[in-house]
Amino acid sequence: MINHVCNFDYHTTNSELALKVYREAGIKNTFLFPFGVDLSFVAAEVKHSSEYEADVICLGHAKNRPERQELMGYLAEKFKVKVYGNGWQLPNAKPVRGYQMLQASRYGRIHINFAPTRAGYTNVKCGVFESIASGAVLCTQEFKEMEKYFEYGAEIIGFNSKEELSQQQEKV
Numbered sequence: 115m116i117n118h119v120c121n122f123d124y125h126t127t128n129s130e131l132a133l134k135v136y137r138e139a140g141i142k143n144t145f146l147f148p149f150g151v152d153l154s155f156v157a158a159e160v161k162h163s164s165e166y167e168a169d170v171i172c173l174g175h176a177k178n179r180p181e182r183q184e185l186m187g188y189l190a191e192k193f194k195v196k197v198y199g200n201g202w203q204l205p206n207a208k209p210v211r212g213y214q215m216l217q218a219s220r221y222g223r224i225h226i227n228f229a230p231t232r233a234g235y236t237n238v239k240c241g242v243f244e245s246i247a248s249g250a251v252l253c254t255q256e257f258k259e260m261e262k263y264f265e266y267g268a269e270i271i272g273f274n275s276k277e278e279l280s281q282q283q284e285k286v
Contacts, residue, residue, distance in 0.1 A: 119144060129237045130259055149240060149263070151247040160213075160220045168196040171222030171250075173215065173241060177201025182228055188276045189226070196222060219248035226279075227254040238263060242270075253279060 119125050119141050126147035127133055136144040170193045176182045177200050189195050190204055198210045198218050210218045219225070225245035229236045236257050242264075245252045254260060256272035266272035273279035 116141065128240070129235070131235055131237055149238070149243050151243045155216070155244065156247045158216055160216045163217050163221065166196070166214075166217045166221035167194070168222045169193040170195045170224045170226060171198065171218060172226040172228070173198045173210070173218060173222075174228060175199040175201055176203070176207075179228070179232075181230075185228075185276045185279065186226065189280060192280060216248075219244060219250065222248075222250060225250040225252050227252060229255045229257055229260070246270075253282065 116136060116139060119136060120143065122143060125136075125141075125144040127136070127144055128147050128149055130146065133144060133146050170186075170189050172182065172186055172195075174182070176186075176197065179201070183203055186195055186197055186202070186204060195204065196218070197204050197207045198215070199207070200209055225241075225248070227239065227242050227245065229239070231237065236255070236259075238259050242252055242254060242260075246264075251271060252264070253271040253273060256266060256274055260266075260270070260272075264270040271279075271282045273282060
C-alpha cells in the first residue's frame with residue numbers, strides 16, 4: 115500500500131496515523147499537510163432549495179458500511195434526515211457533487227461525520243472542516259486527534275453511541 119511513496123521527492127498526508135506508519139517503515143519523504151477549506155467554498159452564494167433542507171445530514175458513502183446505515187436509520191426515526199452518497203438504504207438518498215454538494219451542506223443543519231475509514235483507521239477528514247465552513251453543527255465520534263482542531267462540547271459534538279448522539283441532537 116505504501117510502496118509507491120518512495121517514488122516521490124515530496125509526499126504529503128493529512129493523517130497523523132499514516133505519517134507514523136510511513137516513519138516506522140523508514141519513509142522520510144512524507145510530511146503532514148494541514149487541513150484547509152478554500153475561500154470560494156466558504157464565500158459561495160448558494161441558492162435555497164427546500165429539497166436539501168434537513169435537520170441532520172451525512173455526506174458520505176454507505177456501501178458495505180453497516181454502522182453508517184444503522185446510525186443514520188436510527189436518527190431518521192426522530193429527525194428529518196438526508197443522506198448523500200452511494201449505498202444508502204434510506205429513502206431519497208443520492209450522490210451529490212459540485213453545486214448540489216454546496217446546497218446539501220448549507221441546508222443540512224447538523225452534519226454527521228464518521229471518523230473510521232474504509233480501511234479501519236480513525237482520523238480527521240477534510241469534510242469536518244467543510245461542515246464547519248457551511249455553518250453546520252458537526253457531530254463526530256470522539257477521538258483524540260480531533261481535539262487538536264476542535265473542542266468537544268464547545269465547538270463540536272462528540273458521541274460514542276447512537277443513543278448518545280440522539281440525545282445530543284435533541285439539545286441542538
